[in-house]
Amino acid sequence: xxxxxxxxxxxxxxxxxxxxxxxxxxxxxxxxxxxxxxxxxxxxxxxxxxxxxxxxxxxxxxxxxxxxxxxxxxxxxxxxxxxxxxxxxxxxxxxxxxxxxxxxxxxxxxxxxxxxxxxxxxxxxxxxxxxxxxxxxxxxxxxxxxxxxxxxxxxxxxxxxxxxxxxxxxxxxxxxxxxxxxxxxxxxxxxxxxxxxxxxxxxxxxxxxxxxxxxxxxxxxxxxxxxxxxxxxxxxxxxxxxxxxxxxxxxxxxxxxxxxxxxxxxxxxxxxxxxxxxxxxxxxxxxxxxxxxxxxxxxxxxxxxxxxxxxxxxxxxxxxxxxxxxxxx
Numbered sequence: 001x002x003x004x005x006x007x008x009x010x011x012x013x014x015x016x017x018x019x020x021x022x023x024x025x026x027x028x029x030x031x032x033x034x035x036x037x038x039x040x041x042x043x044x045x046x047x048x049x050x051x052x053x054x055x056x057x058x059x060x061x062x063x064x065x066x067x068x069x070x071x072x073x074x075x076x077x078x079x080x081x082x083x084x085x086x087x088x089x090x091x092x093x094x095x096x097x098x099x100x101x102x103x104x105x106x107x108x109x110x111x112x113x114x115x116x117x118x119x120x121x122x123x124x125x126x127x128x129x130x131x132x133x134x135x136x137x138x139x140x141x142x143x144x145x146x147x148x149x150x151x152x153x154x155x156x157x158x159x160x161x162x163x164x165x166x167x168x169x170x171x172x173x174x175x176x177x178x179x180x181x182x183x184x185x186x187x188x189x190x191x192x193x194x195x196x197x198x199x200x201x202x203x204x205x206x207x208x209x210x211x212x213x214x215x216x217x218x219x220x221x222x223x224x225x226x227x228x229x230x231x232x233x234x235x236x237x238x239x240x241x242x243x244x245x246x247x248x249x250x251x252x253x254x255x256x257x258x259x260x261x262x263x264x265x266x267x268x269x270x271x272x273x274x275x276x277x278x279x280x281x282x283x284x285x286x287x288x289x290x291x292x293x294x295x296x297x298x299x300x301x302x303x304x305x306x307x308x309x310x311x312x313x314x315x316x317x318x319x320x321x322x323x324x325x326x327x328x329x
Contacts (some may be wrong), residue, residue, distance in 0.1 A: 289303055
């Protein structure tokens, strides 16, 4: 039984178009590798001076890069490795099992490809389980996966709250906003797998996008493939097995009135190796109002639910997300 989704059959027309020499965006020849800024969160437990310096480093990288990586983050190696191995087990299931709502999740939890793609650039060569946190206590013969995900999510949720509080404080706000609005039940966990793509080097594993949350915390294997925009150029992120990657999402950019940056990123495919990652999306409830913390405000006030709906509408209509520009004052 094949475990890979039927990409070649489903997207044959798009992929055939691609080989006829459309304007290939030649991912291959423009990319420099970079090491993301590395922050040792152990410094938060040191003397006041070191602690404050660590906080201002977090804020600075969130302004300049929109991405950074953290070590001494409080999530044990054991939990991370277990999360990875449980995830690999799930993805080793035959495709038919995965697409049959394996775990009693709500429909649409398992996703692959890009149903709305009308061009090769819009196709994502990947599969994912995108799981609302309140659906995680499941079993259905997968109790070990369930308890691992719960452990992972609980520890990563603490980290997200801690980072959000620091970022708010660095803007001058001692804010309960995140404790009150980003509950563990409103966040999401996403397990990703990027199968090898031997035939089409120009197809993305995940098309360029920004994240529609406050913060994303990512644990990835050592295959590499994540790329981000900095100063108008794409950079390939060098994997660091000790670190978790943190990036700013659209909501934090709006909340901070453009101080923190939600930057475009993407995943490129690998011709030989599959890649795995797990992302935690730090989100509020749908009715939470997002309002810039400074005046004059760059963005209109909007709720997370309205924002999400707008993103979905744009993807359906245009094949891509427009995001924050839709909400400029």
